[in-house]
Amino acid sequence: MTEKTTNGVDELSFEQAMQELEILVRRLEEGRLPLEEAIQAYERGTLLKNHCETKLQAAKLRVDQVVLTGPGGASLAPFDAE
Known part of the structure; x- marks a missing residue:
């Protein structure tokens, strides 16, 4: 596995990770990658x-x-825009 395949994901913003993920998916869908590259792309994907899910x-x-x-009490509630 190359260094790019295994490192650097944690430093990416959500948008950067999504963009790279979209590119990888597109390349995999084309079906023209050699087997080893397809496996690496899948692993990186x-x-x-997982990184995007964590960020979300x-x-x-x-x-x-x-x-x-109440007095001294608090809880979390989902954001309600209305």
Whole structure:
């Protein structure tokens, strides 16, 4: 596996990871990659997908709002735009 395939995912922004993932998916769908490159692309894609899911979960938690439940109490509630 090349260094690019195994390293650097954690440093990518959500947008960068999604862009790279889209490119990898497109290349895999074309079906013209040699087997070893296809396997590496799939492995890298899995890392990128997991990274994006982690970033989305973190963003969701940031959007959740604190709701006061009484004197000294608080809880998290999903963000409600309405």
